[in-house]
Amino acid sequence: MTYRSRGGETVDAIGDIDFRVDARELLCIVGPSGCGKTSLLKVLSGLMRPTEGTARFAGEPIVGPPDGLALVFQEYSRSLLPWMSVVRNVALPLRAGGVGRNERRAAAEAALDAVDLAGFGDRYPWELSGGMQQRVAIARAVACRPRLLLMDEPFASVDAQTRADLEDLVLRVHAELEVPTVFVTHDIDEAVYLADRVLVLSRRPSVTRTTVPINLDRPRDQVETRHDPEFVEARTAIVQMIRAEQGSRARGIAKD
Numbered sequence: 384m385t386y387r388s389r390g391g392e393t394v395d396a397i398g399d400i401d402f403r404v405d406a407r408e409l410l411c412i413v414g415p416s417g418c419g420k421t422s423l424l425k426v427l428s429g430l431m432r433p434t435e436g437t438a439r440f441a442g443e444p445i446v447g448p449p450d451g452l453a454l455v456f457q458e459y460s461r462s463l464l465p466w467m468s469v470v471r472n473v474a475l476p477l478r479a480g481g482v483g484r485n486e487r488r489a490a491a492e493a494a495l496d497a498v499d500l501a502g503f504g505d506r507y508p509w510e511l512s513g514g515m516q517q518r519v520a521i522a523r524a525v526a527c528r529p530r531l532l533l534m535d536e537p538f539a540s541v542d543a544q545t546r547a548d549l550e551d552l553v554l555r556v557h558a559e560l561e562v563p564t565v566f567v568t569h570d571i572d573e574a575v576y577l578a579d580r581v582l583v584l585s586r587r588p589s590v591t592r593t594t595v596p597i598n599l600d601r602p603r604d605q606v607e608t609r610h611d612p613e614f615v616e617a618r619t620a621i622v623q624m625i626r627a628e629q630g631s632r633a634r635g636i637a638k639d
């Protein structure tokens with residue numbers, strides 16, 4: 384995947400990446416900063432066409448946002464509409480999908496209940512804390528019963544305790560929806576905690592460095608899981624791989 388600027392400069396963001404996400408799988412993607420994680424999600428969400436290669440959803444090439452796609456971004460404050468109440472924000476994709484008013488309201492309220500925000504539907508996003516706003520964004524993703532869930536560093540802007548709560552929320556939602564989920568994060572512990580598999584990317588132009596299967600029991604627990612020897616082993620291996628990538632970059636810069 385190559386970006387071309389108007390001035391003719393090029394940036395090779397993604398190299399040779401080949402992976403698949405199974406029907407009920409939660410795949411986390413980690414890699415050095417700037418390696419092309421967001422670009423990869425843009426391709427999967429149909430927002431951007433790859434300059435080479437193909438992304439497919441349910442066997443079909445992705446040429447635009449696939450039906451049943453839900454996206455959750457880091458910047459919840461920009462993805463929620465401040466002039467709409469919480470319940471209307473959650474119901475928005477259902478309205479776009481032609482669902483009737485009463486049904487929309489019921490589905491949005493059920494989704495708010497699922498993210499522990501029952502009773503907040505008539506508030507406005509700006510009246511809620513950052514963590515609550517991100518819950519609203521997740522409720523919106525859940526409300527339309529997605530067939531594909533893509534999350535790009537969704538918890539990078541919240542405090543540590545809220546982050547842990549939101550991770551557990553994602554695990555609950557994923558178990559309930561049984562939907563293929565791709566979750567991009569900088570945080571290796573978070574990736575191991577959530578994932579069925581962790582895809583580790585190299586530095587830019589990124590290739591698949593390795594895929595680490597995570598066979599930790601579910602449901603996971605913020606304290607017990609993180610002390611499990613398998614958790615520690617997977618985390619250490621991935622940290623070392625990413626450090627090696629960053630080290631090879633530092634050596635490359637020194638040579639230049």
Ligand SMILES: Nc1ncnc2c1ncn2[C@@H]1O[C@H](COP(=O)(O)OP(=O)(O)OP(=O)(O)O)[C@@H](O)[C@H]1O
Pocket residue numbers: 386387394395396414415416417418419420421422423587
């Ligand atoms: N629209 C664009 N035009 C030119 N270059 C771009 C564009 N978008 C991204 N890039 C470059 O492509 C590379 C990959 O960017 P991308 O945002 O996908 O990486 P990332 O792994 O998500 O980054 P981070 O770890 O900082 O979140 C970076 O070098 C970035 O500067």
